[in-house]
Amino acid sequence: MEILVCVKRVPDTSENEIGVNSAGTDIDRDDLVYSVNEWDNYAVEEAIQIVDRVGGKVTVVAVGDSESEEVLRREMAMGANDGLLLSDDSFGGSDGKGIATILKAAVKKGNYDLVLTGAQADAGAGQVGGMLAAMLDQPYASLVNSIEIINDKTLKVGREIEGGNQEMNEIQMPCVLSIQTGINEPRYVGIRGIRKVASVEIPVLGALDLGVSSGSVGSAGAKVKVQDYFVPQLGKGAEILEGSTEEIIDKLIELLKVKGGLK
């Protein structure tokens, strides 16, 4: 099976405290440590496991500048076979539709049975997977938390739905799935993988190679634009518990008891 997994380089929230920059135009990106978007890492693990079972190849693709190469290399060290970087000055400032447009062009250049994305990335919009499927005119399932291969045309996928309930679907390939965390246990990257991919050349495709017109992507093509970033004012009824972790836990338990949440 030929699988393409879309991966993004994002600020590593376990390494950084994320704050808003002083101009309120973005998060503060000074000294941020970046890594692969957590959801995407689950998607890559799932793809590797599928290929381990039925054979085929996993390609990881990222839209971004040359720094995104480190994320592709990491996922290749983990076990993805190939990497592909989609990079062009005109891609900067793309909205979700722009990113989906760029990815669609890359998908069209290959012959993939299955395209995986993470359920969401750092911006939390969760739109790229769905838009990409629509642009490709392929079926789509979101928040996928299990994949079973029925035959070379059909997958059975589980979806997490409201209230912790589970839904099972059959879906025809080629298709796009966006992957929820917890679908598997992503493996660690070991030294052998790192050595193996250290000097592999990762191909880079730009707008021209992809046949993407620069007006349709990047800030030029973006029809969704971020206007403002700020930390919301404390609303009524919101209470921030303070103190050491133990103190906070005690206060929370007390509150839950008072409000009837805990018996």
Add this chain to the structure above:
Amino acid sequence: MNSNKQSEKVYQEYFTKEHNLLRSAVRDWIRKEVVPNIDDWEEAGEFPKELYGMAGELGFLGIGFPEEVGGASGDIFDAIILNEEMMRSGSGGFAAGLGSLGIALPPIVKKGTAEQKERFVKPVIAGKKIAALGITEPGGGSDVANIQTTAVRDGNDYIVNGSKTFITSGVRADQLTCAVRTGGKGAHGISFLVIESDTPGYSVGKKLKKTGWWASDTAEIFLDNCRVPAENLIGEENMGFYTIMENFQMERLQLCVMANMTAQMALEEALKYTKERHAFGKPLSGFQVTRHKLVDMATLVEVSREFTYRVASKIQAGLNQVKEISMAKNFACSISDKVTYDAVQLFGGYGYMRGYLVERLYRDNRILSIGGGTTEIMKEIISKLM
């Protein structure tokens, strides 16, 4: 090492992209497998043995060792990264314990036969066996030339008698790279034998209770008429002292790295805490005296780390750095002494309480200027080379 050239600005980067990938891989593993449990393991006085297997499987234990012995090869900065990221567990004991192969195996890798490497190196790098280095004796550690444990040739064996103490991983080690006296008095009578822990006459005392490094098991080992096959002799008979001295260089470099990381983490903790903790109506960082203290700490850490890296890159280039590495060890340890002390001070009473990282860093730090050659021994070495 890359030379980073931007127009006329030229400086040396110590770490490549491949290094950074390794760093994030080790960090990820430590963060998920070690950090959530380290407080319990510190209290228990050891970490689960399975960690050796995992680290072996991921190839981390093989970093810095040649591929012929199952290693992952790599340069000195790979080894530094591994140590730095193990220190990120917040436990020097964990780093020292899991890393004891780093001092126990090099004599075998450098001086051993192919068969010895097969038996004593490969299983350790694979995480299937635990290796320790036994030099220090109850009677003395600094005066290595004066060790008292004897190995007397008897047919195809040596009969070993004596004891070793303060041995990192000593409680659980399957094999001890052990310095023994095979010849006359002094430096010229010392050899290395690998002694397996199941050898009759080999016994381990109680796990030693220590100021710091709790997660590493440290032991006294007794050798009572141990019959050790002569094929376990590493290198030439009576040439062991020189191997010990060579081995010390990497150990000292890694102790520099541990000191720098201990100081770095203490600084980071202090930076966070002084923003959160309030006194007299403002955060501690609102007092100029606090900010200046933090600046002094940060400056010292930066300078020490830079010097360590510089010496490391010279060792890598094949230059003799015996004097410089001894200086780096003393300098890094003096910085971590000061920075951990100051960090505890900034935490006030909490800095003295279990459960706060600075409290552990303060305790863990103390060994660094004693192990691998004391500050005074470093000065003796430096003074001879000036």
